[in-house]
Amino acid sequence: MATAESVLKPDYQATRKHFIFNDEHEQLRESITNFAIKELAPHADEWEETTFPDSVFRRMGELGFLGLDKPEEYGGQGGDYFSAIVLGEAISNANCGGLSMGIAVQTDMAMPPILALGTEEQKQEWAVPAIKGEKILCLGITEPDAGSDVKGIKTRAVRDGDEYVINGSKTYITNGHRSDVIVLVTKTDPDAGYDGFTLFLVPMDSPGVIREKKLQKMGMHASDTALLAFQDVRVPASAVLGEVGKGFYHIMWELQGERMIGAAGSVAGAQKCFDRTLEYAKEREAFGKAIGHFQVIRHKFAEMATKIETARQLVYVTAWRFANGEYPVREISMAKLHASRVACEVADECIQIHGGAGYMKEYNVERVWRDMRLNRIGAGTDEIMLEVIGRSYGL
């Protein structure tokens, strides 16, 4: 029989784990959080100007953070998928959206295809040092004339004896300037439709790879974003990643993990912004009391907390399915769509609560607002997510 007393005193301050996490995950969360706060966050402002240094990869590799869910035989920690989610969330404590993104490209975008599709040689050459943080990876899908419409990409790889010759260009490539290798989506058979694409692992120091320019962006300033050109770049046939002609399907699979980690990052970014704003609202006074104690502001927080919670539940439940070996494209798309929208709405509301201060660089909220805006575009826009979801119902 439930006693009335116990019902009356909810312990809402207690941390209660979601069912996908265990104590080990929580310890991991704590250690990544500590690392991010001590070693990364103090440099966040500087890195907005300079982009974050490559040494971050090496340091994180040293700490084992780049291979949390990767097999031990390649130097990973052999953990489950949820540990990747923990990283995606906890790294937000660096207060540096561009850094979170650069790391996510390494761990959850470029590396999974190498480990899932690569030959033993490819894994040894790229995944092993990437997990150590000694090699930096990037992923090349988008082109100046083709983004969400992957089928429209034009970068060509033409077989020439034992080699392929690659020509084309890629843009908006995160880690593009610093990377050692690119997972490159090319067209190998222009007449084969979806079956005409092939992935390559192209070393970025190959002759003919031109890192054209660092792109200036609205936010994510700590990340380097590149426009790349490939002019008669020759790679051996052994540089093919996965199967020739299956590149489209490979990359569609890769995008699921990318969207998952993006969704987790959105939730974490929104939460972080919320926490900081809550602190502000408890301190900042107006009309004789802390602004957080005005009902209108209090309700704004209630609303934001609820939104963030909805996104979090969506991400966790979807991660659970993903980790159980399902391929829940619909739910992943929903999680990515919803979480990134929530992040943008929360960031905007946080600026509003800060008032004039929110518009100032000093308080960091405007940076979050600029950083988060990418999440509704990158890894597939809101509109693409809606299209995927709609079609999944046969509509």
Next chain:
Amino acid sequence: MSPLAPPFTDEHEELRQSARGFIERELAPHAQQWEDDRWFPDEVFPKLAAQGLLGLKYPESYGGQGGDYLHEAVLCEEMARTGSGGTAAGIGAHINIATPPIWKFGTEEQKQRYLVPAIRGELIGALAITEPGAGSDVAALSTRAERVDGGWVVNGEKTYITNGVRAHFIVTAVKTSAADRHHDISFLIVERGEGVGSSKLEKLGWHASDTATISFADVFVPEENMLGEQNEGFKLIMANFQWERLAMALGAVGAMALAWERTAEFARERAAFGKPLSGHQVIRHKLADLATSVHTCRCVTYDALRRFVAGEEPLREVTMAKLVTQRASFELMDECLQIHGGAGYMREYFIERAARDARLGPIGCGSDEIMREILGRVLAL
């Protein structure tokens, strides 16, 4: 079909299928008639009881099924398939609002007299808290119970009471002391009889439900009908709120899923400009957005439910689930109505009723504003 996410198991899925089957067979076909009648028949209760559906979470010793809140949760969600918010509300008020306090706080004698027949569908219950002058602000209640020899005499008025006309017993909040605001409320189980009057209210939606104002004029209630401790009624109210709100969240999830399915079906069949409505990208994206909303509401509600069942007392999560689902449900119904176009405005299609029924969500069982107030307090604001 993907495997079930915690907390549900195959056992719950079986219950879901059988409850859904019963509701679609026995209740849904009458929904329109009951809406028109502004009443669903009392016989629905014994019918549900025969299926074991009035006592899923109650112990077998009282005639229940010996299940738990998860079983009840399945029914809450499926009840939306009646297609009549008012019918679901009347049944829900009996199962989730009126009887749980007797189960939790009642004496053995009270359980035998009220809970056991209620589980059999022979007695119908109502819970009466709200008054013309006090809703969410429970401390402002004014219905009074004066101590007399052998019991209490109740005077006052309650309103917006679901099952208010048909209820055989009314679990009623009364003031029993002039002490401080939160320690002057008690609950009495009032049987319908001399001095108890009901008048049915006309509403925006929930037409099949007999929502009523109940008046008490010198109603004598014997002292053995005091439910729980005297002057500790506030605890009883708070104790049941969490489950009531979860039940509402679950109901909204069920209603949203149903409305979405039917609207998607409509969009596939209805042609415009040479192709099905769903072939138009704008409509496809609307439906995709709405499907995301249904899934989001389900995830957040199931998380709160899982925590509730695990005994975590998740005030925060339940409040969020209630807040987000009720508004999302109303918004979804409105969009579904829009997708139906002119047909959506017609009685013939279910959606205008669903939209009206869903409007109660952000008000009932603590308004959106009260939910945000609670959450604000949780955040120490």
